[in-house]
Amino acid sequence: xxxxxxxxxxxxxxxxxxxxxxxxxxxxxxxxxxxxxxxxxxxxxxxxxxxxxxxxxxxxxxxxxxxxxxxxxxxxxxxxxxxxxxxxxxxxxxxxxxxxxxxxxxxxxxxxxxxxxxxxxxxxxxxxxxxxxxxxxxxxxxxxxxxxxxxxxxxxxxxxxxxxxxxxxxxxxxxxxxxxxxxxxxxxxxxxxxxxxxxxxxxxxxxxxxxxxxxxxxxxxxxxxxxxxxxxxxxxxxxxxxxxxxxxxxxxxxxxxxxxxxxxxxxxxxxxxxxxxxxxxxxxxxxxxxxxxxxxxxxxxxx
Numbered sequence: 001x002x003x004x005x006x007x008x009x010x011x012x013x014x015x016x017x018x019x020x021x022x023x024x025x026x027x028x029x030x031x032x033x034x035x036x037x038x039x040x041x042x043x044x045x046x047x048x049x050x051x052x053x054x055x056x057x058x059x060x061x062x063x064x065x066x067x068x069x070x071x072x073x074x075x076x077x078x079x080x081x082x083x084x085x086x087x088x089x090x091x092x093x094x095x096x097x098x099x100x101x102x103x104x105x106x107x108x109x110x111x112x113x114x115x116x117x118x119x120x121x122x123x124x125x126x127x128x129x130x131x132x133x134x135x136x137x138x139x140x141x142x143x144x145x146x147x148x149x150x151x152x153x154x155x156x157x158x159x160x161x162x163x164x165x166x167x168x169x170x171x172x173x174x175x176x177x178x179x180x181x182x183x184x185x186x187x188x189x190x191x192x193x194x195x196x197x198x199x200x201x202x203x204x205x206x207x208x209x210x211x212x213x214x215x216x217x218x219x220x221x222x223x224x225x226x227x228x229x230x231x232x233x234x235x236x237x238x239x240x241x242x243x244x245x246x247x248x249x250x251x252x253x254x255x256x257x258x259x260x261x262x263x264x265x266x267x268x269x270x271x272x273x274x275x276x277x278x279x280x281x282x283x284x285x286x287x288x289x290x291x292x293x294x295x296x297x298x299x300x301x302x303x
Contacts (some may be wrong), residue, residue, distance in 0.1 A: 003028050003301055004036035006050055008043045013236050014065075017114055018042055024294060028301070033058070038301055047083050055086035061300065062087045065233025066254070067100040068161060080104060091300060093233055094254040110300050113255050115293025116239040116285055120212045123220065123245045130221040134214075136205060140182045143171055144222040144246070146215070146237055147229075148189040155191040160230065163251065167228035168196045170271050174224075175202055184222055186210050219244045224276065229253045242285035247276030259284045 005022065008015045022029050030036050033054040041047050041062040047055075062083065089108045092098045098111045124130065131138055149164035151157045158164045175181045182203035185193065190206060197204045207218065219225070225241045227250035234254045241248035242259050250256040252265050261277035287293070 001028050001038065001302055002030040002036045003038045003040055004030055004033040004054075005040045005042045006046055008046065010043075013234070014043060017236075020115070020117055020290070021294070021297070024291060025298070028298070040301070041083075041087070044083065047086075052086070059089075060087050061089050061091055063091045063093070064097060064101055065093060066097055066161075066231050067104075068231055069100065077104075089300075095258070096254065097233060112296045112300065113258060113288055114234065114236060114239070115288050115290055115297075116236075116243050118243055118289040121216050121219065121240045121243050123243075124217065127221045130217045134205070134207070134218065134221070136184070136221060137182070140180050140203075141174075141178045141224070142182055142184050142222040143174065144184045144218070144225040145193065145228075146186040146218075146225075147235060148187055149193045150189040150191045155189055156195065158192045159189075161232070163228040163230045164192050164196070166230070166251070166268055167193065167226055168200070169268070170226055170228060171197075171202060172200055173272065175200075184218060186215060186218060216244065219246045223247060224249070227251060227253065227256065232256075238281075239285055239288060242278075242281035243289070245278040245282050247278055248281065249274040249276055 005018055033039060033050060036058060039050060039054055039058045039060045041060065044062050044064055084105055087107055089110060090101055092101060092109060092111050093113050095111055098109050101109055128138060136142060145167055147162060149159055149162050151159050171183060182205065183197055185204060185206040188208060194204065194206065219240060225237065225246050225248040227235060227237060229235065229251055232254035238248065238250060238255055238259050248260065249264050249266055250260055251267065256265055259281055261280040263275050264277050266274035
């Protein structure tokens, strides 16, 4: 068995996951679709970059991460059904996406969350020294958000599915019960949240470009991570918080209910009652570490 994965080169989490899979599965990976027995479309929006002769003659597995049902216009559906002709089996990373996908196709769907690299993300018990390294105050209650919140074509416009408006609502409430609350942001396209934090006079720190070592350290020095999304495939931040034992609360999106304690999952009517359970999340994340996390993927590809 030889497997070809299509490439992204978009500096996104799936780029890293693809590279990790290739690194740890060299015995079955090929960089040539011609030599592959299996085509894994790990970046479904780039499927047309693969020659149709390969899609016609190989077993094709396609990953789908989330479906924005409110955006399912004629163009979306046309592209989906055109690609669906060549797909033999779908892979999804959450049960929620599986249920959405069942409405669009009769093809087999396999649900396997993405793995987490415990060599990159892990617990560090020196919070004080990390805060000192990043010039973060010892006495602040630091709330983290490390995902994009603004639209690419309009940085000032909130990215609806990521729920940055919901994040701000929660942070504003938490600020009323903890005057020392400040927000830690990483990544690009944080324009919306930054503007809202300024509006409400909430302190923040932003580390736009961070390497994995720094990102892991920042996870380990915050007091709470909030996923306030409306729609997600993952997000991988849930797994990263779980393996680093970072306190996290989340809306019921993506893999949240598969990793987090029910008491850590909220909606916007009950978020005040959400509480992190780091040990619960950590235990659930262990079966997705490397190499354990690759086993089900190899089974998916081999059968």
